[in-house]
Structure formats: C-alpha cells, structure tokens
Amino acid sequence: MVGFWGRRSREANAAQDAADTELSRKAQLALVAADERIRVASDELAFATAELGDSATANLKVGLDAVREHMTEAFQLHQLNHDHIPDTADELRTRNARIVQLCEWAESVLDERTTELKERVERVRRAPETLARVRATAEALRSRLPDMQGTLERLAAMYSPAALQRVRLNADDAEQLLDFAVRSADLSERRRASGKLEDANLALEAATETLRRAESIFDSIDGFEIEALRTQTTLADVIEDSRGDLVAARTERRTPEVEAAIERLDAALAEVSGSRQRDPFADLALVSAANAALDEAREKAAKPVIPLEHVRHAISAADHSIGIAAGVIDGHRGWIGADARTRLSEARRIRSDISALPSSEGTREEALRLAHRSSALAEDALSLAQRDIDSSRNGHGGGDWGNWGGRSGRSGGAGSVLGPVIGGVILGGLLDDIFD
Template identity: 70%
Template sequence: MGFWGRRDRAEQQREDAADTELSRRARAALIAADERIRTTGDELAFASAELGDAATAELRVGLASVREHMTEAFQLHQLNHDHLPDTPEELRTRNARIVQLCEWAESVLDERTSALQAKIERIRRAPEILHRLRADIAALRERLPEARATLDRLAERYTPEALQRVRMTSGDAEQLLDFALQSAELSERRAAAGKPEDAMLALESATETVRRAGSILDGVDGFEIEALRTQTTLAEVVEDSRGDLVAARGERRTPEVEAAIARLEAELAETASSQRRDPFADLAVVSAANAALDAARERANRPVVPVEQVQHAVAAADHAIGVASGLIEGHRGWIGADARTRLAEARRLRGELAAMPTAEEARDEALRLARRISGLADDALRLAQRDIDSARPDDDDWGWGGGRPGPGGRGGGGGAGSILGPVIGGVILGGLLDDIFD
C-alpha cells in the first residue's frame, strides 16, 4: 500500500508540474500575440502609406481575423482567473486552447507580413531597380543590330517554317524595349504624384517587358546554335540511312522492305532538294523512315517458320488436349482444381490460336502458342494422373467386389461403388450409390 501511495503522489506531482508549465505558456503566448497584433497594426499603417490600400488588403483582412479570434483567448484566460472554482481538467483545456489560438495568430501574421515585406522592399528600392532597368534596356538595344543580321542570315539558310521556332523577331524585341522604357518613366511619375500602387504596377510591367525582350534576343542566338547541331545530327542520320539502303538491297526483299526502301529514298531526295530547309523537320522524317526500314529488314531476315511445322504443332496440341480431356472426363470425381485449370487454359488458348491470321509473320506466334497449349495439356494430364493415383487404394484391382468395404462400410457392393463413384463424377454420391448396388 505504501508503494502504491508513493506512486500516486509522484504521478500527481508530474501532472501538477505539467499543468503549471502549460499555464505559464498560455500567459506568455497571450502577451506575445497581443504585442504582435499591436506591432502589425503599426506596420500596416506604414505599408498603406507606401503601397496603398489595395496592396495591403490581405494583411488588413488577416489582422482583423486575428483580433476576432484572440478575443476568445482573452475570454478563456479571464475564466481561469474569475471567482468560480475550476477543475484541473477545465484549466488544462482552456490553457491548451489559448496556446493554440496564439500560435495560429502568430502564423497568420507571419505569412501576411512576409508577403507584404517583399512589396515594401521593392517599392523602397524602386529608384535602384529603375536605374538597373534603364541599363538593361540600353544593353539590349545594342544587341538589336546583331540580332537583325542573324535573322537575315538565317532566312537565307532556313525555311519560314523553321524560323517560326524563333517565334518573335528583333522588331518585336525593339517594341518591347520601347514599352519598357515608357513603363519605367511612368513608374517614376506615379511615385512622385503619391500613387504608390500605380508606380508599383508600372515598375513590374517594365521589369517583365525587359525580361521578355531579352528572351527574344537569346532565342535568336539559341536558334542558330540549335539549328547547326540539328544539321550535324541530320548529316549523320543521312549517312547511316544510305548505308542501310545498300545493305537492304543485298538482303531478302519482301514487299514491306521494298516499300520502306522507296520511302527512305524519297525522304533523302527531298532533304537534298534545296538549299533552304527545315533541319528539324528533315531530321524527324528521315529518322522515322530509317527506323521503318530497320524494322522491315529485321522482319524479312527473320527465318520463316514452315507452315507444316505450325500444322504439326497444332495437331500435337489438339492431341494433348484430347488425351487430357479423356482422362479427366473419365475420372471427374478424383480430379482436383489444378488439372482442371490447366485443361481450361489450354482450351482457351486453342480458341485464340484458331482465330490467328495465317500470314507468314504470324507463324512464329502461332508456333509458340501451339507449344504452350501442348505444355498446358501435358500438365493437366500429369496432374490428373497424380490425383487419380493419390485417391485410388494401392490394392485396388479395378474389379467388381474385391471384398473391400464401400463408402457405407459394407463389403461386396462397396467395391463396385468405389470404382463407379469417380467415373460418374459425383452425379450419384455416397449412400445412394451403395443403395443401387445393394
């Protein structure tokens, strides 16, 4: 009893310590959250002056929601200290809820103020950003003559369809740079007029426009490099294709191979027909024609299975199914699920084999399927024989009345019952069969 009493006191002391710590956390969290709300209110006022009401709307809504929910936290804390006595469980529940509400409030304010801080930092750095934008615009303008020369050179070498991958021209880039400069100047004017929202919008527009203009000019340079790489790859594929054509002409020429040769020759001739080409499209069509010839050659050079071999395999499969079916049908009462399943699968595949086409290219699959059917039928025969051997007594002479007791415990007729029961396959079972022979 003393041991259990000490144990209960130790447990109570641990619970009291945990409740005290939770109460302390609740008070500290309440103070921190309240201070954070006051600080955030001040930050919201400054941010509204710098960015405008629209940019700070999310923080304003979040702050209002936090204040509303923190009212509940203060009410719970008041209940903990009123004149009414509370149970430890009630205090524990209220303090846990206070901590939860305060942590949620801190999380909401962190999220909203961090998102707004980036905008505040950006508007404060607007003069620096505008200075850098003007420098970027000037640098991109210096690239315009080179981009025009590059496009003129590309137009002599590639088709309009190929040049569509550039998507936009140097003229488009120049227009974007003009618009970016106008947006930057507008941002300065709106900031001076005390309209921070308009100034920020114009600044963001200028920044995005400069980025797009730079990507256009980069795309012009990138297209020329990528086109040269594609031409190199195309030359390698063309050389490989010509070698494949030479090899194909010396091999077995099926109609499929003849068609593939004609297609590849036509694509090679078209590729070399003019100076202005689309290397990307040429590479795609020549590669596809080359792959088609490779596939046709592989099928043509594969040894053709003689039709007689397929016929013999099918006949063997039918014979195997017939033997297995005869044994299983004659001893159904003794045959288990494995043998029946093998036979059923063999018959199903035999139906698929009957529906297969008779063309040369289908003979390989037909031969494989016929051998699979034979294997399944042989398995069914083996499993059926196993089932019969395991069910038949060792001294069974398959006679009529060997003196062994039948299913009902009687002799004479029981021997006849033991042999005819499996043969009939369960149609007449147990005592009914014995009654017939009795």
C-alpha cells in the same frame, strides 16, 4: 505507511506548484511579446499602406483587427488572475493556458500576414533601382535589334517557314515590347510622384514583366539557331549511316518487309535533299524513323527462317495431344477436376489463335511457339486427368462403390469404374439386380 503516502502527496503537490508557477511566468511573457508584436505589426501596416496602398495591405489589416479582438480576451483573463478575488489553482491554470494559446495564435497570424507583404514592400523600396535597370536593359536590347533582324533574315533563307514557327515572334514584336516596358517605367515614376502608389506599383510590375518577355525573344532566336545547327549535324550523321545501311541491306536477304523499308528510307533521303529551305527537326525525325524501320526489318530477316514443315509438325502434335486429353476427360467426366478441364480449354484456345495467324514467314515463329504451348497445356491436362482417375479408383473421389450390402467380392472393381456414371444417383435395391 501513512508517512510514505504523505511524502508522495507532498512531492506531487510541489511538482504541480512548480508547473503552475512556470505556466504563469510563460503567460506573462507571452502577453508582453504579443503586445509588442501587435505594435510592430501596426507600424508595418502603416508603412506598407503608404508604399503599396490600401488594397495591397487589406489582408494584414484584417488579420491585425482579428488579433486585437482576441487579445482583448487574453488581457481580461490576465486581469482576473491579479484582481482582489481569490482564485483556485485550477482556475489560474486554465486562464494561463488560454492566455498562452491566444498569444501564440496572434503571433502566428501576424507573422503569416506580414511575410506576404515583405517581398512586395522590398520591390517597391527598390523601385528607383528597378526603373533604372529597366531603362538600361531596354536600351541595351534595342541596340541589338538590327543584329536580330539580320539573324532572322539569315534563318529565313536557310530554313522552311515550318521550322521558323519555333520562333513565333520577330524583331518588330521585340521592339514593341521594349517600347511598352519603357512607357510603363515612365508611367510608374509619374504615378509615384503624384501619390498614386497602387497605379505606380502596377506599372512597375508591367515594366519588369514586359522586359522579361522581350529578353526571352532574343534568347529564343539565339537558342533556335544553335539547336538548328546541332540538329543539322546530327541529321548529316544519320543520313550517312542510312546510306551505309541501304548498301548493306541490298546485299542481304530481301524479305518483303526489308524491301518496303528500303523504299521508305530511299524516299526519306530523297525528300530531305529535295530543297534548300528545310526543317532540320522534321527531317531528322523522318530519316531516323525510316532508318529504325529498316534496322528492324533487317534484324527479322537475319533470323533463320523456320521450315514450314516444322510448324506443321508442331501443330499436328498439338492437335494430337488435345485429342488424347479430350478423349480421356470426356470419357471420365465424373472423375475429372477443374484443373484438368481448365488446361484443356486453354490449350484449345491457343490452338485457335494459331489458325487466326496470317500464313507468312514472319508468323512461323509465333505459330511454333503457340503450338508448343498448346501441346504442353494439353499434356498437363492429360496428366491431371489421369491423377484424378487414379484417385477416384482408389476410393478418394466419386464415392466408394466397392462394397454394397456385403457384396464386396462381387462388385469391388465394377463399383469404381461405374462411379462416375451413377455418382449422385440413389438407385436403392436396383444395384442388387444389376449385379445379380
């Protein structure tokens, strides 16, 4: 047995030694990699500072300084592992784990900070190409200015000022933006030549952003014209459909709602045909809403009108059901549970909702529905009340009054009936006097 445990102990020690050896190797490799990463990051910082300036690279510089400070600890721990003073296995293990942790943190910080600069550095390195593209694009857009002006004049003759508000800028705005983009490109080139890199980069960003805004003006004008034409086509279809709906509506049942919807749609059609310069987007919304209102009114008018007598009969039935349920519940208060009382209360509430409805053909369906619902609740209340009463009479509620002091033969029935009257009251010997 001793040999077995000794073998297990030797195996565990061998496994731990192998893990410690691997950790030591990993710590040494991590130190070498981190040291190389610091060197590369230092070079990247120098290049980026030369191209972007000090302020743009300040974040990387701060990160690099922090990494160098913490890596000093890692190198000191590595030195302790290899000095002439013997160390325990636990000490070596703890130091190597800390070295690995510091190196991984250092690489993570430097990766994050250098990644932030890569895109900006690439943009700066492509500055000559970017400047050439800005100038070429600006010149191409400038050649389109006469066509843009002609398009705007044509649109102004076709559409109302309200419609043209969707194109808030004009050809003059586009020309000013193009001029500013070119001047910014020239300034960027001059600042870079004089060594003012930060100013050069800012001017380059201003040039590209201004050019983007100028392009968006051209795109918005073209897009407006296309969308306006599409909207006009849709509007023509809706107008044709609306005129057909008006013809059909005048041959159908004409309720007050239908009459009002016809007038509204007539007015909308007259308005959109009233002048040459219109807002097709607003016109489409106007006619579509009026057409939808007429469709809804016609749909309601097409439904069979519920006879008034049917509604009155349903309401009378609800009143009758409520009256019966209320009579039973009020006459047996001590026996009736909460379910029956709740349903009766809800039936009464719904009945009051019927009285609040305006008296018109349009509300008859709702009144009929509420009346049926009120009746159903009252009938449920009555059914639950009868169940509670039967349960109490069978001795399951309100106490068992069927046997007072051995007088079961004389008082069995009377006790159940009077249970709700005297329930919870201690009458003592008075009960004998009552039934003698």
